[in-house]
Amino acid sequence: MATKENIDASDEIITVKCCVCTKKNITRDAEKYCVECKDYYCIPCTDSHKMFPAMSGHQILDKADFSSHGLQVAELPSYPTERCSTHKAKLLDMFCANHNEVVCASCVAIHHRACQEIRSIPEDNENLYRESSLRETKTIVNAMKKTMEDIKKSKEQLLRELKKHKNKATDSIRKFRKEMEAVLEKLEKESIKEVEAEYEKMKVYYTNKSRKQRNSM
Template identity: 40%
Template sequence: MAEGGQIDTDILSDEAFDVLCSMCKNQGKNTEGEQYCVDCKDYFCVSCVKVHSKVPLCAGHKVLDKSQIKSRTSKGLPRAPTERCDRHSHKHIDMYCQKHDTVGCSTCMAVDHRLCKDTFYIPEFIQNNTYQVVATREIQTKLKALDTILAEKADRFKQDKQRLLKRKAEILADIRKFRQEINDHLDKLEKSSINEIEDKVKSLEDKIKDSLKQLQANKSRITSINDKLTSTNTNQSEVFVYVKMAEDAATVAYKYIDDSELQCTTEDIEYQPDITIPTQLEEKKTLGTLAKKHTKTSVSLFQI
């Protein structure tokens, strides 16, 4: 067990092993590997690990001492995850808090889970706990279902936008037709009425765009983590991280779906011409009045 993002050395062995330094091996030398780089997944002797640490791209790599590496059996310690932490980009997501059932880097654990006793180094947790592939299948099934739901909602938003623009065109045509039935004095009124409709439609269209943007963000996250789960099948630690990330993504997506269902009422606009205009042109500012109309059905968004 580890607390505050630290590796629990109580369950690691100091036994010697005969793994060779990868850099020396490439040069035809047989030098025992004294340290292990989690990121490179290679062993290094005392001299070569110094060279490794000086390479800029390897500056943030996690290197384990010989005392932190279990004896090299056929199974060994599972490979560490390579997914980078969103909050601490120089760190890898290689820690797991069992109390909160969440993963993070060592810095996350030190900051957010310092009081949690059940925090583990993921490769050790995987090795000492039976992790079922069923959880991976379940979250993949959940992600696939969510992807379908979000895709359907995206189509509905697009259809709403098309209906909105279609009704906008119809209203503008009706306004111009109505304007032709009266005298030239309607030029100014026509412009005011069109501007009012344009502003209202723009407001509704912006709302749809905002909703679609939120939906696409959830859908992209669902698709991305599902792709990672699909392409990762050998690194159990990596799968563990992606499953936990997928569960978080699924929770956010479900909340978005629930919230959007509560606000699924479509805001509508209704236009009513003013039949008194022919006799009262001088007193009017627009060709009619706009009113909102709410509906849950796929009927026309505007009526004139």
């Protein structure tokens, strides 16, 4: 029976797990690897990863590309998938810093009970993932903040330019009005002067004509 159970357990092993899904207690085979994030992703999580502008330029590798880039699956950060050689049904998911040894939970209970520095590998990976995600989030937030500040500065500069053009246009209108008033005033004076001159001319003409008529009588 033990042999059958061991075979069944090994059959259920997924070569590499999606780091994001593992956090959600979901076991899903990873199809991609991000060189910058140093994490494995399934296809849906890879699509979500690409949606973030700060991560859109990350190098995403397929499983088949690992070896061509000098990477080996065993060398890449991942959640534990290897079974303990002593306790076949247990994953090597614990690390004893006192002995510098990767062990399973049963090994800890039997051989490392007195050790003070026992760490959970999945928890360490999860903490690293959280820190990485937090850094990425801060980077995105800071980039968005800078973009908003740049937009605000651009709008303020545009408003200043618009106000400057408005004041310039207003001054030009007032200057034009004054120039037109000066032209009209000059035209008015010249026209009145011409009318006065014509009046005096006609007045002299009719006065002389009237005298001539009286003298002829």
